[in-house]
Amino acid sequence: MSKRTHSQSAAAAATPDGQPSPKRAKSETGATPQISLANSLFKWTSSTVTKTYPPLPPVADPALETAALTHSGMRKSLSDPSYERLEWVGDAYLEVIASELIFQTFPTLDPGKSSQYREMLIRNTTLGQFSVHYGLDKRANFPAEFGLGGRVNGTKASERQRVKALGDIFEAYVGALIRADPADGFRQASEWLKVLWGSVLERQIREEEARGNPKDKDISAKTQLEQLIGAQGVKIEYRDLPSAGKKDRDTKQLLYSVGCFLNGWGETGLQLGYGSALGKKEAGQKAAQMALENKKVVKKYAEKRKAFVAAKAAQAEKEAEGA
Template sequence: MSKRSYTELISKDVASVSQILEHAEGLLRAAKALKEELKTFHNTPEPNDQIISLLERHNKKISSAAQLLSQDETNVANQHNQHKSESHKIRKLDSSNKTSGNAPTALCIPPPAFLTRWTPEDIPGSSLPSLPSVLDPVLEQAALTHSGMTTKPTDMSYERLEWIGDAYIYLMSTSFIYQTFQNLGAGRCSQLRERLIKNETLSNYTMQYGINKRTRFPAEFNLHGRIGGSQASQNAKKKVLGDVFEAYVAAIILGDPEGLSRASPWLKSLWSTMLAHEIQSEFKSQASLVHDPSSRGEGNDDDQTAAKQVLNPKVLLSKTIGTKGVKISYSDIGEPKKDKHSGKLPWYTVGVFYDGLGETNLKLGVGGALSKKEAGAIAARQALENKGLIGRLLKKKDEVVKSAQLAESGKEEYDNWS
């Protein structure tokens, strides 16, 4: 295939009426399939995990079908108003079309169905998730060409694609974090996002996938630099490699109508490896739909269900083993260290300790995080997971409660006798 400039980007033909009907049928089929499966939950009083999973699965198909119809609408409107179809890709005007008045159609915004929260199942094994291909060869060539390898402004390079890819990456990473860590403060969410989108991360992806080996760079970016000339600094190389990754993401998304639905799950899986610890910790805490210990073995099923509640780990620990004469405290262990991911932010280590009922400064658990509050919550969660220790302290609590009950009962009998 011969080399083409941006002025030669291929515009897609406007969908025929038969294609529009086919897309409409696809949307109806997807909605009908969802309706049929939901019927099986007709008598379910409120949404549960099965229903949520069902909606997530079907909404992907529904959103994809709706997106095709939306694209049909845009194409038909452009044909009617301009007498020619418009591509959903990026255009770069040159001398042959500067006065044509043509403009690219609106970019695809990721629908919510593509941006669901992370779960531990999203974390891949040891290998990277497969790199999606760019289905449009023109956009692929543009994404893999440094501007220093072009001879005129209208020649293809990654620069405009990188600008769009940066926006998509920012939006998708923000949405994944927001939906997964629902109780995390905005500042901490920003820290997590920075780990995903910083140049170091993106440039590493470029090299891990071998995208850099396919990209045309000026000689100064090579291992030994330009012969008789300069050599790009490591920071400059890192920046360019990160930009190339962003451009490649944009090329995937803009290269075909299904590009966004292919890019989103790939990035979701890829990023999950960087936040694997945080994702797993979040789901451990959310999974603590825990029975109120005071209701152990008592009450009917409705009472037991009502006793289930999502509690802050510190509150739950206190509720579980706390009683009269017991003090549960949290204190720093050692000096703050540096976060291994950022290398700049302080990393706090906090321990939770138990005093009372014959125990002195008994360490129950230890947690580490970027804030003391979060580290304390992790320490409390670790303590709750130590079933043997919690069981022993629960026995002590039960003995105190029973002694108090007997004392109260004896006092009542004495009062009644006197």
């Protein structure tokens, strides 16, 4: 399934309260998996992130496991199951689990950035690596042109087709794992995926912890800069800068670049800092943070502000005495 349609597939496989739709997510065995997000998913912390792969959870139903690893073209008869249906429902479960983990771990992350994080977890290149690590490619019964199991006759499928097939196999395995155990499959899959995915977002998880609780963290860099050097008639301006095609190293998305400029204290358009990020707001904060870190410059204009405030106070006192 194309990763461009994940939100559509998730909506088709789950109802608004998080329960799978009985019509669309009915188990191959006739049972509906029990899903409890509150009991299955907790946020990532740096202490839970590990580079070690967890054991592959076994699929309780051998027939479903076989189906998850069987291409439709390799069935003995048209009535035999194959991976397609399990890949479809597994894709939806992966999106739900990834979304909940991101939602809990990054409480202030905007929806656009949250979607980018989720894409890092569920894209075919990521899932395909998991398939290869666990040897699902070698166990898969796919046409020889995919070369998934090192079979003879070479590989005729394109690399893109092969990567998609490896991702599909993993999605199908997740679908089989959950469908085969309606009572406990979702919890088991969630805990397994949380460990697998932790290393993918390790840097982001550690950065989130470094920022601390949003309720307790310090005021923003922009506000700090304004308080230090801002005054009447002094303007701190944030303007777009050429991005030069720079991309985020994880999502490969183009970055916004924003510059922080001072107009006042005898300066016109003096650049104090710059920052790059996936969003303009974050880029502006990074620009302000860079300005704050230039202690010499901040001290210079902070002293000008202090003198200005003192002069205004003296003037006000003088006017009050003459009234």
